[in-house]
Amino acid sequence: MHMADALVSPGVGGALWAATLGLGAYSIRKVTAEVDDKKITLMGVMAAFVFAAQMVNFTIPGTGSSGHLGGGLLLAALLGPYAGFLAMGSVLAIQALCFADGGLLAYGCNVFNLGFFTCFLAYPLIYQPIAGDGSSKTKSFIAAMVAAVVGLQAGAFGVVIETMLSGKTELPFGAFVALMQPIHLAIGVVEGFVTAAVLAYVRSASPELLAPGATVAVSSARPKALLGLILATLVVGIGLSWFASTDPDGLEWSMEKVSGMAELEVEGGAHETAAGIQAVTAFLPDYGFKSAETEEAEPSWPAIDAGTSLSGVVGGVLALGLSALAGLAAFGLRRKPRPAGTGKA
Amino acid sequence: MKMRDPSRTLAAFYTVDELSRRHSPVHDRHPLALSATTAAFMVVIASFGRREVSTILPLFLYPCLTLALADVRPAELFRRLASVAPLILAIAALSPVFETAPVRVGPWTIAGGWLSFGSLVVKLTLTVTAAFLLVATAGMGGVARGLRAAGVPRLAVVVLQMTYRYVALLLAEVTTMTRAHELRSGGRRGVDRSVLGPMIGGLLLRSYDRAGRVYDAMSLRGFDGEYRVGQASRFGVPDTLYCLAWLGYFAIVRLVDLAEALGRIANRLAGGML
Amino acid sequence: MNACGLDLNAIRFSYPDGRPVLGGLSLSLKPGSKLALVGANGSGKSTLLGLVAGLLQPQSGSIDIGGLTLCKRNLKEARQRIGFVFQDPDDQLFTGSVYDDVAFGPRNGGLDQAAVRERADAALSTVGIADLADRPPFRLSGGEKRMAAIATVLSMDPGLLVLDEPSAALDPKARRRLISLLSSLSQSMLIATHDLELALELCDETAILFGGAVEAAGRSKDLLADEGLLDRCGLEAPLSVRACPVCGKRAAR
Numbered sequence: 001m002h003m004a005d006a007l008v009s010p011g012v013g014g015a016l017w018a019a020t021l022g023l024g025a026y027s028i029r030k031v032t033a034e035v036d037d038k039k040i041t042l043m044g045v046m047a048a049f050v051f052a053a054q055m056v057n058f059t060i061p062g063t064g065s066s067g068h069l070g071g072g073l074l075l076a077a078l079l080g081p082y083a084g085f086l087a088m089g090s091v092l093a094i095q096a097l098c099f100a101d102g103g104l105l106a107y108g109c110n111v112f113n114l115g116f117f118t119c120f121l122a123y124p125l126i127y128q129p130i131a132g133d134g135s136s137k138t139k140s141f142i143a144a145m146v147a148a149v150v151g152l153q154a155g156a157f158g159v160v161i162e163t164m165l166s167g168k169t170e171l172p173f174g175a176f177v178a179l180m181q182p183i184h185l186a187i188g189v190v191e192g193f194v195t196a197a198v199l200a201y202v203r204s205a206s207p208e209l210l211a212p213g214a215t216v217a218v219s220s221a222r223p224k225a226l227l228g229l230i231l232a233t234l235v236v237g238i239g240l241s242w243f244a245s246t247d248p249d250g251l252e253w254s255m256e257k258v259s260g261m262a263e264l265e266v267e268g269g270a271h272e273t274a275a276g277i278q279a280v281t282a283f284l285p286d287y288g289f290k291s292a293e294t295e296e297a298e299p300s301w302p303a304i305d306a307g308t309s310l311s312g313v314v315g316g317v318l319a320l321g322l323s324a325l326a327g328l329a330a331f332g333l334r335r336k337p338r339p340a341g342t343g344k345a
Numbered sequence: 346m347k348m349r350d351p352s353r354t355l356a357a358f359y360t361v362d363e364l365s366r367r368h369s370p371v372h373d374r375h376p377l378a379l380s381a382t383t384a385a386f387m388v389v390i391a392s393f394g395r396r397e398v399s400t401i402l403p404l405f406l407y408p409c410l411t412l413a414l415a416d417v418r419p420a421e422l423f424r425r426l427a428s429v430a431p432l433i434l435a436i437a438a439l440s441p442v443f444e445t446a447p448v449r450v451g452p453w454t455i456a457g458g459w460l461s462f463g464s465l466v467v468k469l470t471l472t473v474t475a476a477f478l479l480v481a482t483a484g485m486g487g488v489a490r491g492l493r494a495a496g497v498p499r500l501a502v503v504v505l506q507m508t509y510r511y512v513a514l515l516l517a518e519v520t521t522m523t524r525a526h527e528l529r530s531g532g533r534r535g536v537d538r539s540v541l542g543p544m545i546g547g548l549l550l551r552s553y554d555r556a557g558r559v560y561d562a563m564s565l566r567g568f569d570g571e572y573r574v575g576q577a578s579r580f581g582v583p584d585t586l587y588c589l590a591w592l593g594y595f596a597i598v599r600l601v602d603l604a605e606a607l608g609r610i611a612n613r614l615a616g617g618m619l
Numbered sequence: 620m621n622a623c624g625l626d627l628n629a630i631r632f633s634y635p636d637g638r639p640v641l642g643g644l645s646l647s648l649k650p651g652s653k654l655a656l657v658g659a660n661g662s663g664k665s666t667l668l669g670l671v672a673g674l675l676q677p678q679s680g681s682i683d684i685g686g687l688t689l690c691k692r693n694l695k696e697a698r699q700r701i702g703f704v705f706q707d708p709d710d711q712l713f714t715g716s717v718y719d720d721v722a723f724g725p726r727n728g729g730l731d732q733a734a735v736r737e738r739a740d741a742a743l744s745t746v747g748i749a750d751l752a753d754r755p756p757f758r759l760s761g762g763e764k765r766m767a768a769i770a771t772v773l774s775m776d777p778g779l780l781v782l783d784e785p786s787a788a789l790d791p792k793a794r795r796r797l798i799s800l801l802s803s804l805s806q807s808m809l810i811a812t813h814d815l816e817l818a819l820e821l822c823d824e825t826a827i828l829f830g831g832a833v834e835a836a837g838r839s840k841d842l843l844a845d846e847g848l849l850d851r852c853g854l855e856a857p858l859s860v861r862a863c864p865v866c867g868k869r870a871a872r
Binding site for chain 2: 004005006007008009010013014021024025028031032037038040041042043044045046047048049051052053054055056057058059068069078086087089090091093094096097098099100101103104105166167168169170171172175193194197198200201202205206209308309310311312313314315316317318319320322323324326327328329330331334
């Protein structure tokens with residue numbers, strides 16, 4: 001479920017980072033307005049709780065496999081959507097940073113898939129209306145189950161869309177959806193079970209935690225704010241894609257820019273410099289923008305694609321070897337004088 | 346779904362934390378320099394096309410040098426890679442199935458999907474490594490300072506730091522809980538649905554109470570909603586140089602096909618044998 | 620800050636659910652003295668500490684700390700006089716490093732960077748863990764955590780230390796270090812504890828709580844040797860004051 005950096009393009013990653021920052025800023029405003037300093041410790045400790053609780057494996061009845069908690073919906077139910085969203089962001093940050101569970105560039109995607117859909121969609125639009133004041137056990141169970149399933153389905157679809165837009169893999173859309181949605185239906189049911197069980201326990205043991213005062217509802221899902229967010233996401237995404245995407249047009253554009261500038265430099269510089277640069281650039285034929293060629297030539301089956309030249313293959317291997325050598329050399333140099341310091345000042 | 350092991354997670358957590366508290370030419374850099382370099386590295390990798398492999402390879406210089414300079418043993422890194430690799434590899438392995446159009450790689454002709462596959466593997470290795478190196482050198486405190494310096498609101502950063510602080514404690518608690526459960530569940534490792542509520546719910550209530558006590562401890566020491574931290578260290582000349590050197594290198598790798606150039610040089614040296 | 624005294628006058632307190640905990644409790648502590656608060660579980664020790672720190676408000680009665688009568692308005696000022704050490708050091712050490720935790724109070728007090736450092740360094744060396752300043756709290760032993768927790772309040776220069784079960788979960792050596800540290804400090808102390816040996820050794824005076832009231836208060840030596848009284852209050856006389864089971868003699872104290 002967590003997206004890795006390898007699957008994300010800068011455009012998609014950047015756009016969802018921007019969306020996450022926007023939502024985060026909005027949530028912080030909301031949480032600070034609640035004038036309850038206690039929320040800070042509560043968000044931190046509860047985020048740590050969710051992380052730890054994810055480590056509890058439990059058996060899925062009748063399957064022999066095991067599942068665990070995701071936590072977005074639970075956090076929303078305990079802290080309200082805004083604080084819940086921020087806490088979920090914290091959980092995901094710890095996972096990405098300390099455990100490589102989800103990427104850094106993909107962080108925005110993950111917060112969106114696992115935090116936004118659960119806290120701002122599943123909780124206020126599904127869980128709350130169905131569960132009501134939580135007096136009915138059956139209703140609460142159904143609410144948690146439906147909200148968890150919908151939240152995870154939306155999240156899984158988010159993964160598909162983000163991966164497709166990033167274009168790092170050529171998986172057909174249909175196959176990807178057919179793979180992701182059923183898996184996450186199962187995960188959603190598991191999530192629903194756990195969330196419902198935990199909430200039921202909390203309601204019986206310590207009902208004041210789930211009192212209406214503890215959870216601030218999203219007041220009628222502000223359409224304006226949401227629209228603004230979507231627009232901002234689109235703008236950033238398109239903008240970044242234009243600069244950095246693998247899309248041939250964008251790349252050609254940037255290539256022209258760069259090579260144009262390079263030519264300028266050579267022509268405008270003094271003779272010696274120009275000669276020097278040319279000597280260097282002689283080794284760097286055509287600026288090696290072979291990805292553009294690759295992309296352009298690619299669909300023309302059965303014509304054989306240019307792919308990578310032999311010097312590219314050899315050079316790649318050489319680059320790897322040289323990197324390793326550089327590392328070893330640096331390691332050797334560091335080894336000799338060995339300061340015995342441990343703690344960081 | 347994979348089995349999650351709290352004690353192993355805790356061990357991994359301690360390992361990174363321990364690594365980040367060392368001294369080295371990398372550890373001593375300003376956290377903002379380390380964070381910015383990592384961010385640039387990630388963006389550069391992600392900006393490479395779906396089928397680029399050899400072009401990306403010169404980027405390996407960054408993790409290789411950083412590992413060596415920071416004196417970080419790669420064992421922990423490999424463990425990390427192994428834990429995340431399967432899922433991505435599964436997706437990557439589908440590429441050769443769906444992309445059958447042949448491409449030429451040197452003298453060989455292969456399905457284009459293999460290039461996509463190779464590209465994903467390289468990107469996965471590099472991104473996971475870079476993320477690991479960031480935390481192993483800057484540490485969570487450093488990352489937090491980097492985030493603050495980059496303008497992330499204090500509240501979010503404080504919540505993140507507090508999460509980091511209590512993750513270790515609660516993981517230890519979960520380790521004891523699951524062990525106690527295992528000992529009495531006749532060898533079954535998963536927790537049954539009937540005890541799930543009390544188990545996780547109980548942990549939740551204890552965590553909730555702890556949050557209350559932590560808040561009390563804070564307010565008894567003058568906390569008034571404003572979380573004050575010490576002055577950050579100065580962003581010095583070495584930090585600037587560190588940043589510029591790496592950003593410059595990344596830019597060159599992105600704009601110029603170093604691998605191709607290297608190959609040609611090698612060819613020239615070998616007298617055109619290739 | 621000079622050691623300050625503490626006066627509790629006819630404190631009544633019950634929790635929101637109505638169960639009464641303290642019914643008209645009075646207690647007093649002279650500046651610079653150490654008072655042990657002992658009593659069985661549920662006798663109201665923790666509640667009493669919470670009231671002194673202003674975490675709970677009594678329904679009636681007054682709390683006077685060094686001449687300042689506790690109320691909502693002067694809570695901040697009163698709390699500067701009190702160093703409250705929680706039972707679980709993990710509640711007290713919430714930042715990423717021991718130093719940051721010890722500096723937390725002084726920073727909130729509005730001191731400048733140099734003064735904060737001075738205070739923190741002094742507190743750390745008082746408790747003898749100056750070398751652990753950069754450690755994260757989760758990398759400390761139980762004894763080190765306890766010392767760090769005490770340092771976090773010492774850095775605020777309090778006049779009264781309130782300690783909740785300071786010797787709980789400490790190994791014998793760490794407990795010994797704790798006792799010698801506490802006996803070397805000049806602050807007044809209110810120590811809630813089940814460790815009657817510690818009470819006997821450290822505190823001149825002891826108050827025994829039972830059922831939400833002070834059952835007896837006086838010299839530790841006398842109270843903690845009164846086996847009848849202790850037994851009635853659900854406690855057990857410390858070994859060091861008990862008669863020898865073989866010869867019937869008492870240790871000379």
